[in-house]
Amino acid sequence: MIAVLASALADPGFPRALLACVAVGAFAPTIGAFLVQKRLSLIGDGVGHVAFAGVGLGLLVDVWPVWTALAFAVIGAVALELLRAKRRVAGDLALALFFYAGIALGVVFAAKAGDLDLETLPYLFGDPLQMSTGALAAVLVVGVIVAVGIWSLRRVLFAVVSDEGWARVEGLPVDTLGVALAALTAAVIVAGMKVVGLLLMAAMMVLPVASAQLLARSFRKTVWLAAVIGAASAFVGALVGQHFSLSISGTIVLVAAAVFAVVSLARRSLPAAIVRSAA
Numbered sequence: 001m002i003a004v005l006a007s008a009l010a011d012p013g014f015p016r017a018l019l020a021c022v023a024v025g026a027f028a029p030t031i032g033a034f035l036v037q038k039r040l041s042l043i044g045d046g047v048g049h050v051a052f053a054g055v056g057l058g059l060l061v062d063v064w065p066v067w068t069a070l071a072f073a074v075i076g077a078v079a080l081e082l083l084r085a086k087r088r089v090a091g092d093l094a095l096a097l098f099f100y101a102g103i104a105l106g107v108v109f110a111a112k113a114g115d116l117d118l119e120t121l122p123y124l125f126g127d128p129l130q131m132s133t134g135a136l137a138a139v140l141v142v143g144v145i146v147a148v149g150i151w152s153l154r155r156v157l158f159a160v161v162s163d164e165g166w167a168r169v170e171g172l173p174v175d176t177l178g179v180a181l182a183a184l185t186a187a188v189i190v191a192g193m194k195v196v197g198l199l200l201m202a203a204m205m206v207l208p209v210a211s212a213q214l215l216a217r218s219f220r221k222t223v224w225l226a227a228v229i230g231a232a233s234a235f236v237g238a239l240v241g242q243h244f245s246l247s248i249s250g251t252i253v254l255v256a257a258a259v260f261a262v263v264s265l266a267r268r269s270l271p272a273a274i275v276r277s278a279a
Contacts, residue, residue, distance in 0.1 A: 017128035025234025032205030044202030049102030050076030126197030126249030178244025
């Protein structure tokens with residue numbers, strides 16, 4: 001592993017890429033834990049598709065696509081949450097509408113700009129080796145914002161995502177907290193789109209959480225363990241991808257999926273007492 005790390009670090013752009021991958025790997029499942037608890041595991045895909053429309057618009061009007069993607073993602077995430085909360089449209093139907101409309105709009109904008117092929121691929125599938133110092137700083141800032149926001153609102157957010165009806169009875173600002181969670185989700189997806197890509201960000205928000213849920217005995221431990229698994233998957237995936245000249249973003253997600261498979265098999269084969277003591 002040391003030899004692999006030394007070989008990977010020989011690339012001058014890899015240290016920035018590795019730091020960005022680990023940061024995304026840590027904060028994506030942190031917010032993903034609340035989405036999974038709220039049974040909104042697929043919202044990351046919907047918001048990612050809407051963000052792609054922002055990427056296409058940014059390329060068309062010659063604006064840094066991160067800003068337009070962030071605007072589209074926040075508006076889309078908040079709209080999804082409001083539609084879900086008001087029960088105007090069924091949750092799965094609302095997601096489908098945003099899936100298809102977002103990706104179609106992105107294709108139209110990017111094709112009009114003449115950048116459909118080369119310019120959009122890093123946003124869709126990620127390319128952390130192209131990470132600039134400014135982009136890395138943006139990723140780290142979003143990570144800090146997510147960490148502070150989740151820590152500050154952890155109790156009320158847990159109440160809302162666990163039992164929305166009870167939270168309303170207790171007088172908690174359910175709609176406001178739902179919008180805040182949606183906005184944070186949008187920021188996380190946009191921050192990670194150049195790292196693992198818009199099409200794979202949802203996987204990093206869900207797979208480490210799924211693994212952590214099999215091991216942890218409380219929601220608090222699930223959040224912490226999901227962040228650790230996500231960061232470790234990103235670290236190992238980035239090293240393996242760089243060493244074997246594989247797609248780093250794809251390798252990271254495959255490592256996270258492999259961790260889930262191993263944990264699932266271990267939980268089924270090992271006695272329950274051993275699994276619980278390990279958690």
